[in-house]
Amino acid sequence: MSDLMKFNSTPSDKKNIEVMGDAEEWKAIAMKLWKLLDDIDTASDMFKPQKNNFYEYVIKKSMERHKFIKSNGYNLILTKECLTNINEK
Numbered sequence: 001m002s003d004l005m006k007f008n009s010t011p012s013d014k015k016n017i018e019v020m021g022d023a024e025e026w027k028a029i030a031m032k033l034w035k036l037l038d039d040i041d042t043a044s045d046m047f048k049p050q051k052n053n054f055y056e057y058v059i060k061k062s063m064e065r066h067k068f069i070k071s072n073g074y075n076l077i078l079t080k081e082c083l084t085n086i087n088e089k
Contacts, residue, residue: 034069034076037062 021029040062049055067085070077 030069031076034065034071037065 040058044055044059067088068082070079070082
């Protein structure tokens with residue numbers, strides 16, 4: 001395997017993941033990632049793009065964030081159901 005292939009590993013390829021940082025850092029990362037996905041969803045409402053296969057795929061993927069973290073519109077909430085969903089493929 002070439003050195004470049006290590007960057008193409010899938011998220012489920014746990015042998016390539018090194019966990020670093022404390023809980024507060026992970027919380028900050030989760031909040032930023034949530035905001036990025038939320039911004040993608042908001043942009044689809046704002047700009048009314050052409051609804052093609054790419055658009056449908058991106059919106060579907062951005063909505064999957066609700067399986068892993070819940071939101072009441074103000075706070076992010078990690079539930080027992082969310083923790084169960086983390087291990088799905």
